[in-house]
Amino acid sequence: MMLFTMKNKKWLKKLGIGLLWLAIWHLTYKVIDRALYVPSILSVIRALLDLVVDIRFWQIIAASVYRVIAGLFLSLVFGVTMGVLCGLNGLLYDFINPIVKAIKATPVISFIIIALIWFKSTHVPIFIGFLMCFPIIWTNVVSGIRNIDTKLIEMAKVYQLKKTVIIKNIYLPSIKPFFTAGVIMALGLGWKVSVAAEVLSHPQYAIGSNLHSAKAYLDTPLLFAWTIVVIILSFIFESFFALWAKESRKTS
């Protein structure tokens, strides 16, 4: 009972904060008094409702989700492989590190422009998602490897544990928190950069393409509505991953 009321209280607080922000939005809308700059809440909700009843909306979402997942998947595969290798081999790390640093410092728009030249429009966001998330995964996996307690490895060797046993029981659990943190960061960033890439590359089905046309027609409520869609999708991705991370902690 106690727990229930505590949970309830937490929810009430969250709800209250949400409502407060909506009120601030509404107030801003009233004060600015120009729907082009700040649309009303109602008009955004209406735009959102118009979207979700259209079958095309779901095709667009599916296409964008596919691109984000593809970009993330590539960054995970390369990030983990390279991260493990670089974590174990200092020379390889020194070789890869400058390029990762350069990628991190380069404005994403530069990559988008060059990718527009290199790839088909639908593949540009995948490439950008991969390129932006790879350094995060890589950096985290390297730190994870370096964080492994060498004393535990020493113990494992004295007790003549097999390589596979050491990897499964010492390496992987040590890397996991770093990996999880990296993936959560990458999920958020992946959505942002791949939608940005879509805005410029105009694939036929893409959230970004629709953001672009909303801007072209000065349809601010639609712009807001699509943005909210991206935020919600990004949240859903993060929650699914957080759930997975929690489940696998329980079973291991």
Added chain:
Amino acid sequence: MNLSIKNIHKSYGDLKVLHDFNLELDKNRIHCFFGPSGCGKTTLMHVIAGILKPDSGDIIMPPDMRFSYIFQEERLLPWMTVKENVALVLLDKKDKAYVESQVKASLSLVELNDFADYYPNELSGGMRQRVSIARAFAYEGDVLAMDEPFKGLHLKLKQSLMDAIYKYWILHKPQTYFITHDIDDALYIADDIYIFDGPPMRIVERIDIQVSHELRKTNPELLMAYKMKLSGVL
């Protein structure tokens, strides 16, 4: 076959920890390495166990010797329960029933059966160290190597653990090497006490304790002469 340490050299930078070090150790006795901290005891133990490669020299012992090693720190995997930590060193054993009974038996030697399903961070430091002792027992190595295993434990617990170790020793007769700089620990369990000095490490004296283990407990006054001697060294 005894263990012989022949002409071992080991340096860290300019610091010569082991310099032409030689020692012959009878496999049937409990050997205690006694000396001030930093004199090279742990390095010697690491070289014996193969954790460290000596710069030169040989350790002569039968091939495929298995080491039950109790480190100064517990070295437990934080994501595994007590039970799993102990079973870890038996993972290559196919016989699950054997593993289970082995884990149970070792945990009961250190009186931790009730905590089998706890995680290391839920235990006190002393309990964690007992888990690492249980792990060494479960492995049943040909050698039992202990590097200050009782550091930071209170006297009563220490004695019951030493009794457990002695019980284990009687049962399995592993070659036993025990590092300490506690006089009472050394006198409670050792057959031979090597007093070291260094670095570079050298043997100051070897003391052969000729009081039976049973008597040491009941008649501690028999150890008085040894105790005086050891205190004089420090």
